[in-house]
Amino acid sequence: MLDVNPEKLIILRSLIAIAAALAGALIASGGKKVSHSVLCGLVSFAAGALLAVTIINIMPETFEMIGVFWSLVFTVVGFIIFVLIGKYVYYVCPACAASATENSGGFVRLGILMMAAMSIHSTVDGLAISAGSKAAETSASMVGIMILFAVSYHKIPEGMALMSVARLAGYSRLKALGITFLIELTTALGAIIGLLLLSGGISELWIGITLGIVAGSFLYTVGFALLKEMYAHEKNSIIIFAVLGFVSIAAINFIMKHFGFMMHSH
Numbered sequence: 001m002l003d004v005n006p007e008k009l010i011i012l013r014s015l016i017a018i019a020a021a022l023a024g025a026l027i028a029s030g031g032k033k034v035s036h037s038v039l040c041g042l043v044s045f046a047a048g049a050l051l052a053v054t055i056i057n058i059m060p061e062t063f064e065m066i067g068v069f070w071s072l073v074f075t076v077v078g079f080i081i082f083v084l085i086g087k088y089v090y091y092v093c094p095a096c097a098a099s100a101t102e103n104s105g106g107f108v109r110l111g112i113l114m115m116a117a118m119s120i121h122s123t124v125d126g127l128a129i130s131a132g133s134k135a136a137e138t139s140a141s142m143v144g145i146m147i148l149f150a151v152s153y154h155k156i157p158e159g160m161a162l163m164s165v166a167r168l169a170g171y172s173r174l175k176a177l178g179i180t181f182l183i184e185l186t187t188a189l190g191a192i193i194g195l196l197l198l199s200g201g202i203s204e205l206w207i208g209i210t211l212g213i214v215a216g217s218f219l220y221t222v223g224f225a226l227l228k229e230m231y232a233h234e235k236n237s238i239i240i241f242a243v244l245g246f247v248s249i250a251a252i253n254f255i256m257k258h259f260g261f262m263m264h265s266h
Contacts, residue, residue, distance in 0.1 A: 007195055010133045013148045014126050014191035020152040021122075021184040022177075024159025029173050037237070039157055039164075044238040046154030047222045048245025053150035054218045056253055057143040058211055061135050065208030074209050078216020086220075089117045114165055118158065119183050123190035124217050125151045130194020131210040138204055142256055143211075149252060151187075153245065154221075159184065 062071040128147050136144035159180055166176035198207055 006133065006137055007199075010130050010191050010195055011188065013129045013133065013144075014188045016148065017125060017129065017151050017155050017187050018181075018184045020155035021159035021162075021187075022181060024156035024161075025163040025177055025180040026159075027156075028160040028163040028167075029177060039160055041237055041241045042157035042160070043154070044241035045245035045248075046150075046157055048242035048247075049150040049153040049249045050218045050245075051222045051242070052246040052249035053146045054215050054222075056250060057141070057146045058132070058215045058218070061141055061143045062208050062211045062215060065135070065204040066212070071208065071212050071215075074212030075216040075219065078213035079220045080216070081213070082217050082220035085117060085120055089113060089120070115162070115179065115183055118162060119186045121217075121221070122158075122184055122186040123193070124214065125155075126187040126190020126192070127194045127210065128190075128214040128218075129187075130191045130198060131207055131214055134194070134198045134202070134207050135204075135211060138207065142253065145256075146249065146253065147214075150218075150249060155184070155187075 059071065059075070062075075065071075066074075128151060129144075132147035133144035135141060162180045162183060163176050166179045167173065171179060194210070198210065
């Protein structure tokens with residue numbers, strides 16, 4: 001058992017996610033263009049992980065907290081919110097950035113729209129980390145640490161995509177890295193917002209509602225933003241990588257449960 005202050009643990013987890021995105025940005029900093037097939041493979045793997053953590057961890061936790069009906073209602077709400085962001089701002093997905101790197105035209109405007117959408121997405125990632133950690137406090141489940149795994153998975157290709165888009169928009173390597181860092185800082189912002197909203201004896205109802213919305217955002221990211229976009233480009237490999245991502249999260253769940261590796265905070 002690991003005794004860690006709950007607030008510090010949430011901030012630490014958000015920083016780990018940010019570090020994963022910066023690692024991806026550094027990988028992409030070697031040149032102006034990231035291989036589309038490599039980026040799609042990584043994003044597919046992350047999509048499988050997000051799907052797994054939603055099905056295996058988030059939804060069962062939400063069912064337990066607020067019931068199946070309301071869990072589904074708020075999952076749909078989260079899904080619709082991201083559909084609207086995708087329609088009126090820009091698609092909230094690294095895969096769209098991956099496809100965008102195939103054509104460097106209009107990148108200043110494209111980059112701004114994409115960065116705005118990804119900032120919203122990263123804020124929700126931070127909120128997911130907070131909600132998962134708070135849920136784990138009340139039920140001693142693994143949902144908090146598993147959300148961290150899945151979010152960190154997709155932060156790597158996200159950082160690569162953002163770095164690539166910023167470079168194609170004409171920014172220097174250092175400025176592109178700085179832009180990526182600033183966008184990814186919204187992950188910590190989301191975690192802090194979650195701390196403020198879900199602290200002070202908040203009921204399981206609000207944690208469950210937040211997790212339901214997070215589940216909807218993850219399902220949108222997987223179904224409509226990642227896999228659908230990449231299916232048009234890398235049909236032969238995305239399913240394999242997505243399955244591997246799913247299996248990796250399932251395996252981590254099994255190992256942690258089997259060996260009793262539970263992380264609690266007090």
